Amino acid sequence: MSNRFFQGVVYQLRESIDKTVGVLDENGTVVACSELIKVGEKHEDVAIAVNSTFDVVKQDGYTYKPISPAPGYEYIAFVEGTDEITEKYISLVVIALTNVKQYYDEKYDKNNFIKNVILDNILPGDIYIKARELHFETEAYRVAILIRLSDKSDVSAFDILQSLFPDKQKDFIINVNETDIVLVKEVKDTNDNKDLEKLAKSIIDIINSELYIKAFIGIGTIVDNIRDLPRSFNDAQVALEVGKVFDTEKHIMTYDNLGIGRLIYQLPTSLCEMFLSEIFKKGSIESLDYETLFTIQKFFENNLNVSETSRKLFVHRNTLVYRLEKIRKLTGLDLRRFDHAIVFKVALMVKRYLVSNPTKF
């Protein structure tokens, strides 16, 4: 943030309260002060003290307070004096400086800019103008990673992610809503899905172990220009939705690896319903009980191998053959035949898609 904004405000405050007022950065360096001579002075011990309390610290005749109370603050305000009235002054100073910072962030902040880009809140033509204003590299490899928390948490996942990706020039953490956070990350052109999945895994692990909540991650496609970032974000959203329907046991979904699920997700529901009624002419898919569906699932998992499936199900081979015959009579599909099996597999997926009714992006 431009320190001149702070400097303008501390001059005005000095006139009102007649005390030295200033701002330290997170390393304890004075970045703005009503006494210009102090700018550049180091107060590392103050930064350490504030870092361990995140609250008011009184030291060497000054009162200090972080400009945002949560971990990850960027600035500390200070006022000369340690008495009770100074404590009130520092609170007012922090309110004033927080507002200035917020105004600055909204106008000049890169994070805010990226947020507007991925949410399509900025005209395509304005993207480049704004990017130039912010000295923002428009052509770089970036990817949007959508992190969805299963629950709200007392502790901010946003703070944790910002601490995990502290490079504010290359990585951007954006709160989309109460449970969704987007990480827009600059990546190397050599990065592939495997690297991104590893990164996603470490994000999930840290959310699990720090917040004790479940998280799901959708990885978008890597794009090479800022104007394509909304597409990457959209892909990340699609990946999460498709995963929610077809890969319920997975926590990380990559848009590039959605397979047949992506195809089905694109289909209109009326077409899906037509397909199901066409396939199950002889009897509805609902007529199959849980045990039968579980048998089918295992049969598919074991590559239509009757002996292997019966071993896995702890049933006699003939029992399995009997069950497959029953399915054939009910549906007209003989799952031992590859073409029938594939039709059934797709039909099951279509059914799941219709039941879960995912959001379309």
Next chain:
Amino acid sequence: MSSLSLKGIYKRYPGGVVAVSDFNLEIEDKEFLVLVGPSGCGKSTTLRMIAGLEEITEGELYIGDKIVNDIAPKDRDIAMVFQNYALYPHMTVFDNMAFGLKLRKTPKDEIKRRVEEAAKILDISHLLDRKPKALSGGQRQRVALGRAIVREPKVFLLDEPLSNLDAKLRAQMRTELSKIHHNLETTFIYVTHDQTEAMTMATRIVVMKDGFIQQVDVPQALYNKPCNMFVAGFIGSPQMNFVDAEIVEKSGDLYLEFKGNSLKLPASKINDDVRSYIGKPVVFGVRPEHVHDEERYLEEMPDYVIDADVEVTELMGAETFLYLDVDGAKLTAKVAPTTTAKADERIKIAVSLEHIHLFDKETQKTIIN
């Protein structure tokens, strides 16, 4: 009191995938329990159900005497360490370990006390001012452990925490983890696919496959008395040799016949169960260390000597592995490094039948150990 009890636990996903089936286990206080099995066997899912990060579809989970199925993970008094431990890059080791406590507004003095205590246990007190990039892989792993230790939980859940380390560091950290467990006197539940980790650290091992518990026992018992072919093959490196065979009775004695060889079963390997397999196909298993090529064994066990072709030899330093072909049956032998056997040679080997295991070919269950 940090004992755990898992009763009839199932995990079924909406798509029909069953990750864990009928999981019953009592975990004692201060135990170092290792869940081991191939990938996809349900061990991580089980751990995540204990943590509360996966809902339990069916069954009951107790921590102490309290049922915790519906208790939020943060209220279960557990701490987790995962494989992909990420440290906060711009924070010092102290801050990395303190971060979770700060977020929970733990008092400053308490944070300092806990971090310093954990650092002492982990032997990283001298690294507290360093940033992650100045640490080695092993040191980073200790910091990740430290983040869990400062929470002072009743139960530690560790999901393949050593997988990202190289082989040498992994071996070092195995010893370190055992020491840490001993010092903390807390329950550890540890997931790995590496049987060596399981054997070296566990007080008890749970072997899993396809979502089912195969066997639960202390490491030595698992090694010596596996309950089926899967456990026998999974535990031990190089893995147990398996050979299709038939039990045949000749003038009152029982013989193991395979690939044209006939070896008389010793009395210790004969009981009523074994007798019921006369004339039936079985699989016999023998560990590589019980296949010998040294002269003294050949002399000691003349009845168990057979011919084998050496395909490959691997000198490991303290021992040599011989990969053998016995008329089509593949055997691995772990012999002394002084062996003179060379590839493409035909040698005599002694199979110590006192140490074999017999398995039902159909069910793969153990007939005799």
